[in-house]
Amino acid sequence: MTRLGSGATFPAAEQCYCRGSVDREVLQVRSNVEVPDLKPNEVLVRTRAVSINSLDNRMRSGYGRSIFGSLLPLILGRDISGEVAAVGASVQKLSVGQEVFGALHPTAVRGTYTDYAILPEDDLTPKPKSLTHVEASAVPFAALTAWRALKSTARISEGQRLLVVGGGGAVGFAAIQLGVAAGCHVTTTCGSQSIGRLLAAGAEQAVDYIAEDVELAIKGKFDAVLDTIGVPEMERTSINFLKRGGHYMTLQGEAASLTDRYGLAIGLPAATATLLKKQMHYRYSHGIEYWWTYMRADLEGLIEIQKLCESGKLKIPVEKTFAITQVIEAHQAKDKKLILGKVVLEFD
Incomplete structure (x- = not known):
C-alpha cells in the first residue's frame, strides 16, 4: 500500500492462493507499498472508487495461480474511476486533474484496489459526466x-x-x-x-x-x-x-483452469487443443462458431461505452458501497451471497 499525501490506504491480496475464505491472512489492508515509476505510456490515477468483480474473488481463491503465484502479494482490482495524478512522457490524450474511468486487462499484475493506480493510457478515457465515481467504477470491466x-x-x-x-x-x-x-x-x-x-x-x-x-x-x-x-x-x-x-x-472458458491445473507449459496447449476441438465439433455439427470470451482492454470500446453512459443507454446499478478499509467485509458479503448486485469500494 502507499500513502502519497492522501492519507488513504489501499489493500493488497496476500497469500490469496492459499485458501478460499476471506480472512486477514488472505486479504489485507497494507500501507507504505511503493508506487513504481511510470512508463512513458502510463497514467497515475488517484482512485475514487473501484468495483468488485467476480474475477477478484476468484483470484483471491487461487484462480490464475499459474500466472500470478510467483508474484504474491498482489493488488486486486480491475475497474477504476478517479483523477489523473501524473502522466508518462508519451501520454497525449489525458492530462493531470482530468476525471477518468477504465479497466485493466485481466492479466495485469498491479490492480486498482489502491489509492494510486497505474494504467496504460489506452485503458482509460474521460469519465462520463453524468455518472458519479461510484457509478462509473461499476461499468468498464x-x-x-x-x-x-x-x-x-x-x-x-x-x-x-x-x-x-x-x-x-x-x-x-x-x-x-x-x-x-x-x-x-x-x-x-x-x-x-x-x-x-x-x-x-x-x-x-x-x-x-x-x-x-x-x-x-x-x-x-x-x-x-x-x-x-x-x-x-x-x-x-x-x-x-x-x-x-x-x-x-x-x-467460462477453460484456459485459466487448465493452466492452473497443469502449469503454463502443458495447460496452455491443452486449453488451445480443447477449444479447437469444440470449435471443430460445433462447426460441423451445428454450423456455428464457438468461442471462449474474456475481457480485453479496448480503447474504441471504452470510448463507445463512455458515450452510451453519457446518453443514459448504459448503466450498471450499484447495490452497496464499502469504504476501501472494509474490503475484507465486502468480499465476505459477496462470497456469502449476502449482496447479489454490484459492490463498489470508495476511497476518501
Missing part, C-alpha cells in the same frame, strides 16, 4: 467483457437477434444494453428478481430459468448467444438456439 463478445467476436448489427444467458449479472446486463443500443432484438434468461429490471433495460423477453422451461419458453433462432453462466446443460441448450453461421460465446 463488465461492459468491456460484453463488448468484446458482441462487437469484436460476433459483430452484432441492427436487426439481429441476441440471446444473453444470465442477464442478471453485470456482464449480462451490460450485454443487454449494448445489444439494444445496437438495434438488436434481445432475449435473456435470469432469476425472477431480475425480470423487471432487464425488461426495463430493453430486453424483449426475460425468461425465469428456474420457474420456466427455457427450451419451450424461448422461440426462434438467434444470431448470437452470450453465455455468462457456462453450465454444461445450458451450453447444450443454447447451442441449439443459434442459426447456422451464428456465434456462441461463453465466459
Whole structure:
C-alpha cells in the first residue's frame, strides 16, 4: 500500500492462493507499498472508487495461480474511476486533474484496489459526466467483457437477434444494453428478481430459468448467444438456439483452469487443443462458431461505452458501497451471497 499525501490506504491480496475464505491472512489492508515509476505510456490515477468483480474473488481463491503465484502479494482490482495524478512522457490524450474511468486487462499484475493506480493510457478515457465515481467504477470491466463478445467476436448489427444467458449479472446486463443500443432484438434468461429490471433495460423477453422451461419458453433462432453462466446443460441448450453461421460465446472458458491445473507449459496447449476441438465439433455439427470470451482492454470500446453512459443507454446499478478499509467485509458479503448486485469500494 502507499500513502502519497492522501492519507488513504489501499489493500493488497496476500497469500490469496492459499485458501478460499476471506480472512486477514488472505486479504489485507497494507500501507507504505511503493508506487513504481511510470512508463512513458502510463497514467497515475488517484482512485475514487473501484468495483468488485467476480474475477477478484476468484483470484483471491487461487484462480490464475499459474500466472500470478510467483508474484504474491498482489493488488486486486480491475475497474477504476478517479483523477489523473501524473502522466508518462508519451501520454497525449489525458492530462493531470482530468476525471477518468477504465479497466485493466485481466492479466495485469498491479490492480486498482489502491489509492494510486497505474494504467496504460489506452485503458482509460474521460469519465462520463453524468455518472458519479461510484457509478462509473461499476461499468468498464463488465461492459468491456460484453463488448468484446458482441462487437469484436460476433459483430452484432441492427436487426439481429441476441440471446444473453444470465442477464442478471453485470456482464449480462451490460450485454443487454449494448445489444439494444445496437438495434438488436434481445432475449435473456435470469432469476425472477431480475425480470423487471432487464425488461426495463430493453430486453424483449426475460425468461425465469428456474420457474420456466427455457427450451419451450424461448422461440426462434438467434444470431448470437452470450453465455455468462457456462453450465454444461445450458451450453447444450443454447447451442441449439443459434442459426447456422451464428456465434456462441461463453465466459467460462477453460484456459485459466487448465493452466492452473497443469502449469503454463502443458495447460496452455491443452486449453488451445480443447477449444479447437469444440470449435471443430460445433462447426460441423451445428454450423456455428464457438468461442471462449474474456475481457480485453479496448480503447474504441471504452470510448463507445463512455458515450452510451453519457446518453443514459448504459448503466450498471450499484447495490452497496464499502469504504476501501472494509474490503475484507465486502468480499465476505459477496462470497456469502449476502449482496447479489454490484459492490463498489470508495476511497476518501
